Amino acid sequence: MTEAEIRDEILDILSEIAPDEDLSELDDNKSFREQMELDSMDFLDIVMELRKRHRVQIPEGEYGNLASMASTVAYLEPKMREIVKA
Amino acid sequence: MIALDSTRQLPDDQRIVMTGVGLTAPNGNDLETLRANLLAGVSGVQKYEIRYVGETLAGICNFDVTKHQTKKDVRRGTRAGSVGIWAASEAIKRSGLDWDNVDKSQVGIYIGVTEHGNVETENEIYAIKAYDYDTQFWSHHHNPRTVANNPAGEVALNLGVTGPHYTIGAACAAGNAGIIQGVQMLRLHECDIALAGGVSESIHTFGIFASFRSQGALAEHAEPAKASRPFDRDRNGIVVSEGACIYVLERLSDARRRGAPILAEIVSYAINTDATDFVLPNPERQAQCVQLALKRGGLAADQIDIVSTHATGTSSGDSQECIALRSVFQGCDNVHFNNTKSFIGHTMGAAGALELAGNLPSFQDQVCHATINVENLDEECLLDRLVCNQPKELAKVEYILNNSFGMLGINSVLIVRRF
Numbered sequence: 001m002t003e004a005e006i007r008d009e010i011l012d013i014l015s016e017i018a019p020d021e022d023l024s025e026l027d028d029n030k031s032f033r034e035q036m037e038l039d040s041m042d043f044l045d046i047v048m049e050l051r052k053r054h055r056v057q058i059p060e061g062e063y064g065n066l067a068s069m070a071s072t073v074a075y076l077e078p079k080m081r082e083i084v085k086a
Numbered sequence: 087m088i089a090l091d092s093t094r095q096l097p098d099d100q101r102i103v104m105t106g107v108g109l110t111a112p113n114g115n116d117l118e119t120l121r122a123n124l125l126a127g128v129s130g131v132q133k134y135e136i137r138y139v140g141e142t143l144a145g146i147c148n149f150d151v152t153k154h155q156t157k158k159d160v161r162r163g164t165r166a167g168s169v170g171i172w173a174a175s176e177a178i179k180r181s182g183l184d185w186d187n188v189d190k191s192q193v194g195i196y197i198g199v200t201e202h203g204n205v206e207t208e209n210e211i212y213a214i215k216a217y218d219y220d221t222q223f224w225s226h227h228h229n230p231r232t233v234a235n236n237p238a239g240e241v242a243l244n245l246g247v248t249g250p251h252y253t254i255g256a257a258c259a260a261g262n263a264g265i266i267q268g269v270q271m272l273r274l275h276e277c278d279i280a281l282a283g284g285v286s287e288s289i290h291t292f293g294i295f296a297s298f299r300s301q302g303a304l305a306e307h308a309e310p311a312k313a314s315r316p317f318d319r320d321r322n323g324i325v326v327s328e329g330a331c332i333y334v335l336e337r338l339s340d341a342r343r344r345g346a347p348i349l350a351e352i353v354s355y356a357i358n359t360d361a362t363d364f365v366l367p368n369p370e371r372q373a374q375c376v377q378l379a380l381k382r383g384g385l386a387a388d389q390i391d392i393v394s395t396h397a398t399g400t401s402s403g404d405s406q407e408c409i410a411l412r413s414v415f416q417g418c419d420n421v422h423f424n425n426t427k428s429f430i431g432h433t434m435g436a437a438g439a440l441e442l443a444g445n446l447p448s449f450q451d452q453v454c455h456a457t458i459n460v461e462n463l464d465e466e467c468l469l470d471r472l473v474c475n476q477p478k479e480l481a482k483v484e485y486i487l488n489n490s491f492g493m494l495g496i497n498s499v500l501i502v503r504r505f
Contacts, residue, residue, distance in 0.1 A: 017158070017161070018158055019157035019158055020158050041162070041226060041227065044226045045226075051222065051223065052217070
């Protein structure tokens with residue numbers, strides 16, 4: 001997956017776990033929590049969805065990388081590089 | 087002269103009244119619609135399909151879930167939570183309470199459930215099948231969704247209630263049991279406002295259908311609206327339904343102070359136990375429960391105008407309840423009997439509260455709604471003045487007695503009076 005495809009995938013996950021949010025104006029460089037109502041259970045949803053969809057494992061100590069869209073994509077790119085977008 | 091029930095001798099801060107009701111039923115999402123459909127003979131039972139069981143019948147609620155919840159909260163929570171939030175929110179709106187200025191620490195939430203957690207557990211097991219039952223794919227939402235207090239807790243979260251909240255597990259007597267708990271907590275001054283009643287999400291668990299089918303107690307009929315037919319000779323079981331009904335309960339002193347609308351006063355109640363069988367009812371204990379409620383309320387049997395029966399459409403359950411009712415009400419020329427499950431199926435944890443609600447307008451219109459789908463009355467279910475198929479206008483309606491019984495031999499009776 002390219003970085004753009006990973007971003008689309010994260011957006012799709014966010015739209016599922018936060019269906020009331022308008023994601024069209026999301027600033028990739030600001031933290032998700034600054035822009036959306038996300039709590040720890042929501043971040044676990046992101047982790048779970050990546051595990052279910054792509055078998056990507058994110059160790060608990062690395063959850064901090066999911067703070068913003070930019071940091072999430074940068075963190076996931078090496079893990080998802082070889083995955084072919086369905 | 088009409089004898090006074092003993093409740094009227096209590097001080098106003100020990101008298102408990104219903105000042106609002108919110109509900110969702112398979113044939114209506116508010117009291118007026120439910121009542122109109124009960125009088126018009128409109129069923130809420132329809133065809134339904136659920137995994138593993140296949141095509142069956144059920145009572146399904148259809149309300150705007152996002153009226154009182156965000157989409158995210160709907161996704162995160164349970165159906166029992168959603169129906170409970172709907173009913174509680176609508177009840178508050180109708181009570182006339184100035185909710186924004188209510189001290190939320192003085193509100194208690196007491197919600198009856200037949201079962202809870204089966205839906206989510208089945209869903210998770212079904213979902214991880216796709217991952218060869220690897221539990222790392224098991225949702226972190228499972229525990230908060232399945233803890234036994236979940237439906238009441240979701241209501242508390244939604245409404246910002248910081249007083250006590252819990253569910254009362256009481257099989258199909260749970261709706262009455264939730265209300266009874268609310269009455270007790272108000273009398274103890276543990277809260278000033280009780281949100282009390284019952285909820286059911288049971289149509290979303292295949293296990294309940296499969297178990298009733300294995301027991302030979304799942305209703306079948308080519309015409310869904312005729313499937314739930316308590317007292318009929320050809321009845322063949324229960325129609326499982328979802329639903330919710332929650333009342334705002336207050337002490338009469340508080341209700342009078344704010345000029346609240348009063349739907350009814352709770353005159354008496356009783357809960358007892360058969361202690362004889364897992365599933366088969368015991369008419370002697372049921373009769374004792376009714377008599378205990380009458381005695382506590384200082385009432386004679388012939389003071390009751392309407393008995394809302396529990397009958398579910400099973401072969402033995404209906405006839406056993408009729409044995410109990412005949413033994414208590416024999417010779418009473420006033421009492422009339424009806425049944426709500428014949429319209430909406432068995433709403434399980436909500437049944438007691440919901441079935442009472444549909445009868446409350448009788449205090450104003452003096453009409454007893456019917457039990458429908460009685461084509462051939464079973465001789466074992468003979469009750470004098472069983473109101474079959476068409477509603478009946480009564481000379482007066484002062485007292486309603488509401489039966490609600492459940493597995494493991496739990497019996498509950500609630501008596502309310504016109505206010």
